[in-house]
Amino acid sequence: MFKPRPKQAEALAYRRGYMGVAAVPGSGKTATLSYLAAQLLAEADFAEGQEILIVTLVNTAAANFARSLNEYVKGDGLLPGYGYRARTLHGLANDIVRGKPTAAGLDDQFTIVDERESNAILAEAVDAWARRYPEAPDAYLAPEFVDKGHYRTQKWAEQLSETARNFIKQAKDNLLTPLDVGKLLDAYPGELLLAEICAEIYSDYDRALAYRGAVDFQDLIRLALKTLRQEPAYLASLRQKWVFILEDEAQDSSRLQEDILGELAGEGGNWVRVGDPNQAIFESFTTADPKFLREFIAAAGVDGRELPNSGRSTRSIQRLANQLIAWSLEHPHRAIRQRMPLSKPYILPTPAGDPQPNPPDDPTAVVLFAEAYSAAKEALMVTESCKRWLARNPESTAAILVARNTRGSEIVKFLRQAGVPYVENLNSSSSTRAVVGALARVLAYLADPKSAGKLAEAYRVWRRDDRADPAAAAEIKAASEALKRIKQVEDLVAPRLSDWLEDRIAENGDEGQFADLTAFREQVGAWLRAAEMPIDQLILTIAGDIFRDVNEIATAHMVALYLARLAQTHPLMRSPEFAAELYDIASNRRRFTGLSDDEGQFDPDAHKGVVTVTTLHKAKGLEWDRVYLISANNYDFPSAEPNDSFIGEKWFIRDDLNLSAEALAQLKALHDASGYIESAASLNARIEYAAERLRLLYVGITRARKALTITWNTGRGTATEATPLLALRTWWEGEREKEMTCEPQR
């Protein structure tokens, strides 16, 4: 049972109007919001069809809200889902547009292209453009790369794709169609080369989407807002329906999200926004800015609240996080300081008697490494430390936090080699990838049915549930070895003149294996007969045969739909291509969101004695007993200093230009009819990026409950310790020294 602490109770006193809540990490903001929703649900007498609309940042959070609210309605014999609707912004936009698709020029059957498809369409548009204008790279390549073919073609195209993607996204956020951008360009007095390039690509990209009857994620949001503004009667019906709007993680709210929710709440409506501006980490090249939430909370007519108490971490860890806020408020770089990347309130411990007291303090458990390690050395050191610690603390949780997926994959290799138990929370979760991998193996066999090796792989998939049993594992190994050696696969799967099973296995007298492979033969026969079915049906058939767990079956269903969509847009794809696609997902080369990722299955406390490898972004909202925050160098956490390097600035582009930033600046110039000065945007992007990375560091620190270790590496040899880390370390060492000197006196 949720027992609110005093500050939470203040927020829970809400009954109507606008309220903004600034919360610190671990302050129970989501629990408070859930409780508020349940309270409103219990007290308000909703008319049929009325709901509380809960908007969250990620599906995981939406699913968590759903779970907790469903508990409240179960007692009444109602079906789950009564009285509320928990959505991400995309989910909400989808609901709005699907409620009246014709207002957005769509019909019922419009499809939403995922990231993969959208990238593929964009790549085609960029490719076509680059072929039309082979001289275009001259304007932007650094002189030493102008004559290098690889840079003129592949690298240029990659850079152009990235730039155009950001440009298109921003144009859509500004509600500008390709036609609008074209008109603005025509009217603009000067030359804006990047904007012209991107506008042409935008136009081609948009036409390709229209031809498919599809929209991308940005379109969905843009069209939702457009519909609300264009259809006042529809908006009124939605206002009538969603009597309360509760918004979680409001610090990452984009300008469009604010506008959509503002429209839905309306003047005099009921809108609660909860967030931590210090944890805004999704702002790069978007219209999101934590200042929106700060301004909302401070606005007249809004009931501003704070949730400053957190019982998550030890006092030492909280002090370190608070020091980062304090340091950032005095940031040595004036431009960053002015941007105020981090702001008060400071994190306070929970009051006495709180149901969630802070863990006992242990300053020695906060370690900030000064040593400059190579990337490999850092990985090795962290792996060994992790191994030792897990052995001593099998009932505790630990995580290694990385800034990038690629670094995560490197760490995983080290852990695997050292035999450290780990779980990944990177592009896709391990469980999703296991499901996809299993399906890929069976499909690969169906694509090459005479391959004994692939047949053996399919067999192992078929027996996947038995692998945990050592005796069965030995059987599986023996049988799959035998299968691998079959010369003529048809003698097993479709025997006519000779029967491999009868000839080889029956002769050996191993009845168990004979029975097992007989059953497998029937299974393979069924799969081969099913191989001609449409890909989604084939996947469902295979899934029915190899998965028992409901999450796995549901994920397989998502895979089936994903491949069916792919087949629709690529009618020439056949099993080998589908299998390759699944292998890409299984090996983490391509992102795929299975249900197990979406469903908030990732619960650190379910992985005791195991280390979680996760990106900082995916770690948001999670907590572990011990946290290793690694690679805290000036590459992953730059501070806009002269020797910092920036991911957005490519070495082959002249004058350290960040093309995406420059393109967006040109778009802004078009939109505001303002001036454009080359390079200014690239410099500004450094400041913005540095500010966001500072918040990311803050997020990383505040994931730890009891112990925190921060390390850094020299990257390719030139990276240095991140400036904020240096500042924190110096401060922390000073604090420790002070404590040490005080301790004997005590």
Add this chain to the structure above:
Amino acid sequence: MILADKESIALTEAQMAVARAPLDGKTWLEGIASSGKTSAGVARVLHLLERGAPAESILIFVPHRSLAQPYITALRAQNDYRGGHVSVATIGSLAQQMVDMFWFLVADAAGFKHPRDLPIFLRLELVQYFMTRAIEPLVDEGDYFASVRIDRPRLYSQIVDNMNKAALVGFPISEIGSRLKSALASGVEQAHIFEDAQTCALAFRRYCLSHNLLDFSLQLEVFRDHVWETPQARQYLRGRCKHLIADGVEEDNPASHALLGDLLESCHSALIIYDSDAGFRRFLGADPASARRLADRCDVRAALDESLVSGRAVKALGSQLAAQLSPSLAAAAGADPRPALITEAHRYHPEMVDWVARQVDMLVGQRDASPNDIVILAPFMSDALRFGLADGLRQRGIPVRSHRPSRALRDEPAARTLLTLARLAHPHWELPPTDFDIVFALMAAIRDLDMVRAKLLCEMLYRHGRLLPFDEVRAVAMQERITFALGERYDRLAAWVNRYINGERADAIDIFFRRLFGGLLSRAGFGFHDDVDAGNTAQNLVDSARGFRWSLDFFSRYDEEIDLGLDYVKMVDRGVIANFYLRDWIADADEGVLIAPAYTFLLSNRPVDYQFWLNIGSEGWSRRLYQPLTHPYVLSRAWLPGAVWTEDDEQRVSRETLGRLLLALTRRCRKAIYLGYSELSESGYEQRGLLLETIQGLLRRLAREERHV
């Protein structure tokens, strides 16, 4: 449909009175679903024949051909055939027949450019084909529909839909744009969309007139404005329709109603059957209000208001849900609906599918329910859902049947095999099949050939787009792997194809399919031997290709040279929606649990013991089809010029539509409704449609009442 024989035998008094009405009487029969209206209609036809009315003087008029099935079944069962045939017609079939018959009298006046040439009637596939030819260049060059995001086939189908609605309702196609604009356009962008839709409709019409093509709308217009105006035509049709039976007029359109009104003036007797809670096919022009006006032209009004089907709890469930949605639809019956309502909530969609299969298994195994008396319904039946259900039931040994009338031909494996072999046999098309297509075609074409051997054959013998003979496999060991028996069958297939390639001239594509099917694939040792489904598909493909050829043969005299075979294969490859084939519906009379979209089930008009309603969170249960270029209400007869379609209209219509649907479904259910609910839909989204809302409302009310008690 197919009403059970026992029902057609045991008529109530009220039904009997309708059936035995005098031979010069005109009866308006109105009633709720499952009250025995069609049974009375069938009995009426039999009574007419019994009383000596010549079969050829009887016309049975229905909105959809499948609805005539009970009549046809009963007539076929008649033992004492006395010559002549009862005619069965829809407005479409009648219009086409009459235009064809009186073509040379009217073609000139109707504006056709070649009035002395024969007309080309276009069925669905060909409309899609010609639409692409006529409109595509215009859309591309004019940058039409810039703010619309729908793929081309759907774009064209909405333009066609607008033209059909104009013809069915009876306004000129030149008014489509202005009607839509004044009622719907809330901005400049939308106004442009409707203007573009208007331009394209007129362009297609011009194209049709200059090439003697008649799509459905033009057939109807020519029939109504020209053929029906000629005395000869009137005289002819009136002669054939002395006794009129029109069933399901609420599902028919104003054009049909106008014709029926005329025929009512001249016929000797008539029975007009109207379902008071139906009118579901709005998107196809159904207009119950226009149908109701026919009542004034009848001398007797009869009513059947007692459901012969639903149990007390089911009735209560239907009426309470409907009353909740729209009090005008039904008075809530007081009985407790809970015994008729079984539900279980699941998180994931596959869990729900599995639950449904288990419940059906329990009903069949433990409650002795017949699979024929169970239907599984959803607003839309995706292939994956249909397959998941069918598979789950078959694994439990429960037979399954399902409707898939609007599937693309290319999705049928048997059709794909024929198309692959057609590509192989026509190398000059330069569309060589992929290796995978060859593997599957070999597997499907050669009986007992497994995929491993098919793959081996393909790798060894499919070279440069040709199938080499089996003896090209040099190694005896490899020949043995394939086996000589299979090798011999392969050889016959390859030889057939190669003989065709080397022959003097190519067959027309439909003849090619027919020869391939009849001369080879249906023979013993080949894949389609004794396979009724494959035979049906092959026959559909032949029909479709023949229709294409006949139409295009004429057409090619007005246009550039066309390679009919190549164009046909390309058209099928694009995934055009197949024509309607009655054989697909008749095949449904098989035994088994029916899996179908809810409205398809209603059209089959067959009561059952148990219904499963799946995906109850889906908006599809209540919402009309949303299409940006067209609108069923604005383009209806009742629409007042200048009126604006509002959000209130939308909500009212949604509620009424769902209320009617639920009434219609529960009236076709005897014992219980099972609700399949998963929080996450098939695509992983949470859904909160009006049906779910209504059920939640009912559950909340019942819970409160219980607490109160």
